[in-house]
Amino acid sequence: xxxxxxxxxxxxxxxxPLHPEWPPxxxxxxxxxxxxxxxxxxxxxxxxxxxxxxxxxxxxxxxxYAFQELTGKDTVTTAGSTTTVVPTGKRGDVAAIAxxxxxxxxxxNADLAGGSSTGSxxxxxxxxxxxxxxxxxxxxxxxxxxxxxxKSYTADLVGTDSSKDLAxxxxxxxxxxxxxALGDSSGVQVGDTVVAIGSPEGLTGTVTSxxxxxLDRDVTVSTDENQGQNQGGGQxxxxxxxxxxxxxxxxxxxxxxxxxxxxxxxxxNSGGALIDASGHVIGINSxxxxxxxASSSSDAGSVGLGFAIPVDTVKSDLAxxxxxxxx
Numbered sequence: 001x002x003x004x005x006x007x008x009x010x011x012x013x014x015x016x017p018l019h020p021e022w023p024p025x026x027x028x029x030x031x032x033x034x035x036x037x038x039x040x041x042x043x044x045x046x047x048x049x050x051x052x053x054x055x056x057x058x059x060x061x062x063x064x065y066a067f068q069e070l071t072g073k074d075t076v077t078t079a080g081s082t083t084t085v086v087p088t089g090k091r092g093d094v095a096a097i098a099x100x101x102x103x104x105x106x107x108x109n110a111d112l113a114g115g116s117s118t119g120s121x122x123x124x125x126x127x128x129x130x131x132x133x134x135x136x137x138x139x140x141x142x143x144x145x146x147x148x149x150x151k152s153y154t155a156d157l158v159g160t161d162s163s164k165d166l167a168x169x170x171x172x173x174x175x176x177x178x179x180x181a182l183g184d185s186s187g188v189q190v191g192d193t194v195v196a197i198g199s200p201e202g203l204t205g206t207v208t209s210x211x212x213x214x215l216d217r218d219v220t221v222s223t224d225e226n227q228g229q230n231q232g233g234g235q236x237x238x239x240x241x242x243x244x245x246x247x248x249x250x251x252x253x254x255x256x257x258x259x260x261x262x263x264x265x266x267x268x269n270s271g272g273a274l275i276d277a278s279g280h281v282i283g284i285n286s287x288x289x290x291x292x293x294a295s296s297s298s299d300a301g302s303v304g305l306g307f308a309i310p311v312d313t314v315k316s317d318l319a320x321x322x323x324x325x326x327x
Contacts, residue, residue, distance in 0.1 A: 075125060075126075076124050076125060076129075076179065076182060076315075076318070077124075077179050077180070077181045077182065078181070078182050078315070085097075085100050085101065085181050085278060085279025085280060086100050086278060086279040091277050091278055092193050092277040094195055094207065094209045096279075097195045097275055097277070097279050098195065098197065098207045100279045101180060101195075101197060101273060101275050101279055101281070102148050102197055102205050102207070103123075103147070103148045103149070103177075103178040104122060104123045104177075104178050104179060104180035104273070104281075105120060105121070105122055105123070105148065105180070105197045105198065105205070105272055105273050106120065106121045106122075106123060106130060106145050106146060106147050106148070106199075107119075107120060107121075107145065107146045107199035107202070107204045107268075108120060108121050108130075108132055108136055108137065108143065108144075108145055108155075108169075108199075108271060109143070109144045109145075109146075110136060110137045110140035110142070110143050110144075111140060111141045111142045111143075111144075112139055112140055112141065113139065113141065117135075117136055117137070117140070118136075118199065118201075118202050118267075118268050119132060119133060119135075119136030119137075119198075119199070119268060119269075119270040119271040119272075120132065120136075120197075120198035120199045120268065120269060120270060120271040120272030120273075120285070121136075121145065121169065121271045121272070122180050122271070122272065122273045122281060122284065123147075123177050123178065123179050123180060124179050124180060124182065124318075125177075125179050126175065126176055126177050126178070126179055127170075127171075127174060127175060127177070128153070128155075128170055128171030128172075128174030128175070128177055129158070129168060129169075129170055129322075130145065130155065130168070130169050130170070130171065131166065131167070131168055131271070131284060131314055131318075131321075132166075132167050132168075132169060132270075132271030132284070133165050133166065133167060133270045133271040133284065133286050133309075134160045134161060134162050134164075134165045134166055134167045135165060135221065135222070135270065136167065136270050136271045137157055137160075137167050137169060138160055138162065138167065140157065142154070143155040143156070143157065143169055145169070145171055146204060147177070148204070148205055153171040153172060153173070153174055154171070154172050155169040155170060155171050155172065156169065156170050156172065157169055158170050158321060158322065158324060159320065159321035159322060159323060159324045160321070161317055161320060161321060162223040162254065163223065163254045163256075164254075164256055164309060164313055164317055165221050165254070165256065165286050165309065166284070166309065166313075166314060166317055166321065167321070168318070168321035168322060180273060180281045181279065181280050181281065182280065182281050182311050182314070182315060183276055183278070183280025183281055183282045183311055184280075184282070184311070184312065185259065185282045185283060185310035185311045185312045185313075186310075186312055188212055188215065188259060188276070188282050188310075189212065189215075190211075190212050190213065190214060190215060191211055191212060192211060192212045192276060192277065193209070193210075193211060193276070193277045194209065194210060194211060194212055194261055194263055194274055194275060194276060194277075194282070195207060195208070195209045195263065195274075195275045196208045196209070196210070196261070196263040196264070196265055196269060196272060196273070196274050196275070196285055196306070197272055197273050197275065198265070198268060198269035198270075198271070198272025198273070198285060199268045199269070199272070200265070200266035200267060200268040200269045201266060201267060201268050202268060203268070206269075208263045208264040208265070209263055210261050210262040210263030210264070210304070211261065211262060211263075212259060212260070212261055213260040213261055213262050213304075214259075214260040215259060215260070216257045216258075217240065217257065217258045217259075217260045217307060218240070218255050218256075218257065218258075219238055219239070219240055219255065219256060219257075219258040219286070219287050219307045220238060220239035220240070220249060220253050220254070220255040221237070221238045221239075221249060221253060221254060221255075221256075221286070221287060222237060222238075222249040222250045222252060222253055223252045223253060223254050224250050224252050237249045237250075238287040238307075239253070240287075240305075240307070245287075245289050245305075256309065256313070257310065257313075258283075258286065258287070258307035258308060258309060258310070259274065259282070259283045259307065259308045259309075259310055260305075260306070260307055261274060261306050261307070261308060262304035262305075262306070263304075263306060264304070264306075265285055265288035265306035266288065267288075269285045269288060269306075270285060270286060270287075270288075271284060271285065271286075272284070272285045273285070274308040281311050282308075282310070282311050283308030283309055283310055283311055284308055284309045284311070284314060285306065285307075285308045286307055286308060286309050287306070287307040288305065288306040288307065289303050289305040289306075
């Protein structure tokens with residue numbers, strides 16, 4: 001083997017060093033620092049609820065209601081297109097509607113300074129929140145409630161809104177109750193089948209049926225908590241069509257838009273449920289002609305003139321009632 005006479009000539013390559021006497025570069029760039037691996041932060045329930053709470057504080061009552069819905073505290077069941085109360089094949093069946101919704105309607109007895117008031121209410125949460133009429137419980141010294149299974153509870157008045165004749169009460173020590181599904185009164189049409197459940201004259205769980213007779217009726221009621229409260233059965237004076245029914249409404253009044261129905265309503269039905277063919281509550285019964293004041297026996301009894309506060313009004317007012325507002 002002969003002695004080498006120099007470095008053999010290398011073929012040209014783009015990667016060949018310009019200065020072969022320098023050491024070649026490393027095949028890859030060395031890692032000079034360790035990039036810390038951060039765990040991906042997820043927005044869990046706490047972060048989400050905090051965000052909702054901030055929006056609730058900024059926007060007001062409607063969002064506060066949504067916040068309560070989201071937390072699961074005293075959750076209200078709002079009926080949607082997939083909410084099933086009665087089976088599809090039983091839609092419009094009065095017996096099926098009564099069986100499904102009766103456990104969500106209660107009898108209310110309020111002791112007042114000048115007497116007593118009897119009415120009805122609708123359970124809206126399993127923990128015992130109940131919507132009723134302001135005129136049933138306003139000014140009450142004590143409130144007793146009896147559910148459809150015969151259990152009795154003491155209730156506290158949470159909030160009232162006399163301008164809409166609505167009130168919210170809460171049962172003490174109640175749990176596992178069956179809340180009603182609140183429907184959508186904006187979709188109600190004249191001629192729709194409806195069912196009314198309440199406690200007329202203290203007859204708990206009375207069921208009647210009929211149709212929606214008219215919409216957006218202007219009904220005027222008193223805002224005086226002592227006006228008509230001690231009349232038997234919880235009947236309540238109101239004005240409609242330029243006439244007064246069940247007595248003098250007094251000088252302090254309010255007017256709201258109501259659903260008119262020919263379903264038989266009597267004193268004590270106040271605060272009860274007006275229900276559609278699917279079993280969804282579409283109104284809170286509030287005013288009716290009290291036949292017991294008729295001048296003759298032929299005029300006695302229900303004459304098919306009843307009114308209910310639309311459930312959309314109830315839902316929009318719920319945050320205010322829960323906040324303890326009284327007006």
